[in-house]
């Protein structure tokens with residue numbers, strides 16, 4: 648089994664959060680909501696990773712919700728760092 652990295656998670660979130668512009672040129676994106684990491688939970692389920700330690704690491708590094716992982720955690724935890732397995 649190849650271990651997954653934070654880069655894999657950031658790529659997944661890049662597609663699901665999908666930063667884009669609306670018709671008026673305003674920045675919009677998707678997020679499961681303040682304090683929620685449901686997209687991260689989906690990724691963990693798909694990849695058969697334990698959500699709890701990953702959630703803990705994200706929240707400790709500015710990732711309080713799906714979009715904040717891209718705004719904040721991505722600048723703190725490098726792409727090549729392996730995701731914790733437990």
Ligand SMILES: [Zn+2]
Pocket residue numbers: 678679680681712713714715
């Ligand atoms: Zn968010």
